[in-house]
Amino acid sequence: MIEFVVQGLALGALYALIAIPLSLVWLTAHTLDLAIGGYAVMGGMAFATASDRSTGLALALGVGALCGLVSAALFVTLRRLGATDPMAPGLVSVGVLIALGSLAQAIFGIDPAFQANFEVPIEIGGVRINPQVFLNFAAVAVILGLIVVVLRYTGLGRAMRASAASPADASLVGIGVSRLQSLVFVLGGMLGALAGALLVMTSGLSFEFGLGLTLSAIGAVILFGLRGPVTAVLGGLTIGVVEALGSGYAPAGIGPAVPVLFVFIVLASGVFDFDDRTVRP
Amino acid sequence: MSLTATDIHVAFGGVQALDGASVHVEPGEVTGLIGPNGAGKSTLVNCLTGFVAIDRGTVWIDGIAAEGSSAHRRARRGIARTFQTPRIDPDASVADNIAMARHRLNRTRLPGSVLRTPRCRREERGDVTAVHEAAERFGLTDVLQRRGSEIPVWQLRLVEVARATLLEPRYVMLDEPAAGLGGAELELLGSSIRGLAAHGLGVLLIEHNFAFVRQHADTVTVLDRGRLLATGTPQAIAGNRAVVDSYLGATA
Amino acid sequence: MKSLLWPTVVLVGAGLALVLIQSDPSSLELSRVAGIYALLALSVGISYGQAGILSLGQAAFASVGAYGSAIVTTRYEWNPWAGMVLAMALAAGLAYVLARLLVRLSALALALATLLFGELVHFALTRGGDLTGGYIGLPGIEAPAPLDSREGTHLVVWAVVALVVLIATNISTSAEGRTVRGAASDPVLAGSLGVAVPVRLSAVFALSGAVAGLAGFLFAHSSGYLAPESLSIEMSIAALAMAVIGGRYSPVGPVVGALVVVLALDLLPSEDLAGLFYGLLIIAAIVLLPRGLLGIRRSTPVSPFRKKASA
Ligand SMILES: Nc1ncnc2c1ncn2[C@@H]1O[C@H](COP(=O)(O)OP(=O)(O)OP(=O)(O)O)[C@@H](O)[C@H]1O
Numbered sequence: 001m002i003e004f005v006v007q008g009l010a011l012g013a014l015y016a017l018i019a020i021p022l023s024l025v026w027l028t029a030h031t032l033d034l035a036i037g038g039y040a041v042m043g044g045m046a047f048a049t050a051s052d053r054s055t056g057l058a059l060a061l062g063v064g065a066l067c068g069l070v071s072a073a074l075f076v077t078l079r080r081l082g083a084t085d086p087m088a089p090g091l092v093s094v095g096v097l098i099a100l101g102s103l104a105q106a107i108f109g110i111d112p113a114f115q116a117n118f119e120v121p122i123e124i125g126g127v128r129i130n131p132q133v134f135l136n137f138a139a140v141a142v143i144l145g146l147i148v149v150v151l152r153y154t155g156l157g158r159a160m161r162a163s164a165a166s167p168a169d170a171s172l173v174g175i176g177v178s179r180l181q182s183l184v185f186v187l188g189g190m191l192g193a194l195a196g197a198l199l200v201m202t203s204g205l206s207f208e209f210g211l212g213l214t215l216s217a218i219g220a221v222i223l224f225g226l227r228g229p230v231t232a233v234l235g236g237l238t239i240g241v242v243e244a245l246g247s248g249y250a251p252a253g254i255g256p257a258v259p260v261l262f263v264f265i266v267l268a269s270g271v272f273d274f275d276d277r278t279v280r281p
Numbered sequence: 282m283s284l285t286a287t288d289i290h291v292a293f294g295g296v297q298a299l300d301g302a303s304v305h306v307e308p309g310e311v312t313g314l315i316g317p318n319g320a321g322k323s324t325l326v327n328c329l330t331g332f333v334a335i336d337r338g339t340v341w342i343d344g345i346a347a348e349g350s351s352a353h354r355r356a357r358r359g360i361a362r363t364f365q366t367p368r369i370d371p372d373a374s375v376a377d378n379i380a381m382a383r384h385r386l387n388r389t390r391l392p393g394s395v396l397r398t399p400r401c402r403r404e405e406r407g408d409v410t411a412v413h414e415a416a417e418r419f420g421l422t423d424v425l426q427r428r429g430s431e432i433p434v435w436q437l438r439l440v441e442v443a444r445a446t447l448l449e450p451r452y453v454m455l456d457e458p459a460a461g462l463g464g465a466e467l468e469l470l471g472s473s474i475r476g477l478a479a480h481g482l483g484v485l486l487i488e489h490n491f492a493f494v495r496q497h498a499d500t501v502t503v504l505d506r507g508r509l510l511a512t513g514t515p516q517a518i519a520g521n522r523a524v525v526d527s528y529l530g531a532t533a
Numbered sequence: 534m535k536s537l538l539w540p541t542v543v544l545v546g547a548g549l550a551l552v553l554i555q556s557d558p559s560s561l562e563l564s565r566v567a568g569i570y571a572l573l574a575l576s577v578g579i580s581y582g583q584a585g586i587l588s589l590g591q592a593a594f595a596s597v598g599a600y601g602s603a604i605v606t607t608r609y610e611w612n613p614w615a616g617m618v619l620a621m622a623l624a625a626g627l628a629y630v631l632a633r634l635l636v637r638l639s640a641l642a643l644a645l646a647t648l649l650f651g652e653l654v655h656f657a658l659t660r661g662g663d664l665t666g667g668y669i670g671l672p673g674i675e676a677p678a679p680l681d682s683r684e685g686t687h688l689v690v691w692a693v694v695a696l697v698v699l700i701a702t703n704i705s706t707s708a709e710g711r712t713v714r715g716a717a718s719d720p721v722l723a724g725s726l727g728v729a730v731p732v733r734l735s736a737v738f739a740l741s742g743a744v745a746g747l748a749g750f751l752f753a754h755s756s757g758y759l760a761p762e763s764l765s766i767e768m769s770i771a772a773l774a775m776a777v778i779g780g781r782y783s784p785v786g787p788v789v790g791a792l793v794v795v796l797a798l799d800l801l802p803s804e805d806l807a808g809l810f811y812g813l814l815i816i817a818a819i820v821l822l823p824r825g826l827l828g829i830r831r832s833t834p835v836s837p838f839r840k841k842a843s844a
């Protein structure tokens with residue numbers, strides 16, 4: 001039981017890592033970047049090709065930033081063309097997701113990449129734990145800490161919150177809203193790539209994982225109501241644990257479907273929605 | 282046979298929009314509903330038509346409590362309404378916008394439309410005649426082919442009234458239909474409202490222009506801060522101290 | 534309606550003739566694939582163009598129909614045409630239930646939910662054990678009479694496409710289409726006019742599901758085999774891209790989109806790049822044809838009014 005939870009937390013930390021930028025994109029750009037799983041796949045696969053870890057990480061971050069830049073350009077173009085709803089950029093990001101998956105297959109092949117950092121698990125109180133968990137947690141903690149500090153205490157953070165509240169007001173105050181939004185997309189690319197690299201070291205990654213990762217990240221982000229990075233991280237950890245318990249205890253084979261089902265139920269129940277549809281007649 | 286709301290309470294968060302309001306709409310009569318901004322007039326119409334849930338109180342449709350009946354069911358039972366902020370499909374033509382109300386009378390649904398059954402064709406011919414008649418009555422014939430987004434707000438109000446009457450309702454709630462209308466259109470609207478009542482419809486008319494209400498209403502109900510302030514003939518209301526003090530002031 | 538009928542007849546006739554004149558196996562195969570894609574794209578056009586329901590799971594409905602028919606014909610020896618009816622009914626029923634559950638959501642949540650639904654169907658098919666054949670799928674699906682030859686398949690598929698175009702035309706020019714488009718654009722207003730919005734929108738979605746189910750049936754019984762990947766999420770995306778590119782408000786638009794895309798895909802060097810191609814396609818459709826997705830006029834005036842205007 002505890003081992004499942006720990007394994008779930010290790011994965012959940014990575015979902016949290018990609019859920020953070022998803023929540024930031026919603027905050028600043030009022031859309032969902034569904035390509036996030038694609039960044040993880042591209043970044044992770046690039047990481048796995050390098051001969052040593054630091055080159056790999058640099059490569060992954062570079063690839064991720066590049067992908068994020070493409071998404072940013074697409075988003076800004078769409079807004080320029082007058083798309084104000086979250087739908088059009090959301091759909092475009094689905095296109096990016098599918099394209100990146102196919103590209104990863106073409107470049108890196110169909111073999112999964114798995115490079116464990118630690119050969120033997122350590123034992124704490126009789127529970128066997130893969131030390132990778134701590135690495136993943138450290139990554140999430142550091143990044144969440146940084147982002148919260150930036151959001152709360154810096155001009156950049158204030159600008160982001162302003163652009164979330166009212167893009168028109170923010171640009172009146174002289175903040176380049178598009179530049180800010182682009183920055184968040186690029187950050188998303190890099191965090192996605194980082195998560196991909198960590199996934200290669202945790203449980204492995206293959207070119208088909210993009211959609212699944214995106215869905216888990218969406219689940220993470222909406223589970224506690226799309227409020228910001230902190231709830232996104234909590235959501236990510238929850239989804240990870242649900243998935244691990246699902247594969248541990250659910251009847252044979254349906255484990256991987258558990259988070260998808262979970263998110264579907266959350267959406268279908270209507271407790272959460274992206275836009276307030278309660279119209280005042 | 283009447284549409285009645287008694288002792289309605291509605292709160293939005295901290296705002297007590299309705300605090301024991303009542304109104305009575307009699308077939309064949311025009312009931313004016315007046316009161317200062319924020320008095321709860323629109324909210325009361327929303328309660329009558331099922332768009333807002335009631336905390337306490339009852340809406341009676343012809344003597345039957347309407348509790349739990351959704352907005353579209355009430356519309357099917359013959360309660361039509363217009364919206365204070367006109368609602369229109371901006372992409373569809375004015376004709377199509379008005380014709381939407383014919384859905385209540387027509388019985389063709391998706392299968393019949395797919396197969397273009399004789400009934401489907403017959404009903405669509407009926408729609409055309411009905412829409413043209415309604416458009417003529419409200420002076421909208423010239424704009425029938427325009428898109429919803431292309432016509433001015435005052436005209437949208439007439440589109441809303443025309444659409445509401447095409448529902449062939451027994452009761453119709455008009456939320457400030459006269460706002461922004463000029464002399465000739467006001468005249469037209471006034472006589473149409475009288476015409477509806479003459480046809481036996483119960484009309485509820487929300488309006489800030491008391492002269493207009495006085496001219497066309499049979500009875501007047503006054504709301505103030507969610508409460509029923511007074512109800513009576515237009516003459517009685519015009520002479521009611523409390524109403525004059527709180528609302529009509531210099532205008533009466 | 535007349536104005537759409539003739540282009541369709543000419544288009545379909547020309548397509549049929551062209552391929553029959555030059556009836557080598559590979560162009561007949563291409564025509565079969567294009568026709569099945571056209572049906573999927575038409576199902577998107579019906580649900581998205583009319584009911585405003587953007588579905589990222591149309592291929593899942595096709596899959597459900599295809600598997601339904603394949604299972605009853607291979608395992609229980611049903612007549613394939615009974616299998617076809619089952620395919621459409623299954624897909625339509627599932628679509629109706631799904632839509633009733635989801636139409637009250639915002640557009641983005643609804644689209645996401647259909648994507649998740651597609652994933653769930655995919656999961657169910659891969660873990661279906663003996664019933665669905667798991668990852669391997671179902672071989673040996675019977676091809677009933679006209680579907681047992683390439684020429685026959687070609688004719689049947691395109692006849693069905695023409696029929697569905699006619700159905701889509703009837704919907705978009707009918708009073709029901711007017712009501713449904715109005716209900717999608719302003720549910721509050723529609724409710725005030727006595728329209729049971731969720732029911733009306735779900736009915737259209739069910740019809741779109743039935744069209745997808747029919748596409749799935751034709752695919753399964755003309756290919757002879759079926760796997761979870763046969764009708765994949767990429768296909769859902771592709772169908773959406775086709776409908777958007779061709780024009781989802783026009784009953785022939787999705788067919789045009791499907792033809793263009795399938796012919797372009799045929800020129801692609803490698804099958805592996807199909808995902809990249811579809812991805813870029815949907816991006817291009819939305820960014821380069823923004824009016825297609827963001828602003829093309831939605832409403833087809835109901836024909837009697839239009840006639841009156843021109844008179
Ligand atoms: N959906 C809602 N949510 C929150 N508050 C509401 C809602 N609808 C109405 N209110 C509030 O309830 C009160 C009554 O509003 P209502 O619109 O019924 O007044 P009214 O008499 O129609 O005013 P007006 O003459 O300006 O149209 C107001 O304070 C308003 O802000």
Ligand SMILES: [Mg+2]
Pocket residue numbers: 322323324365456
């Ligand atoms: Mg009001």
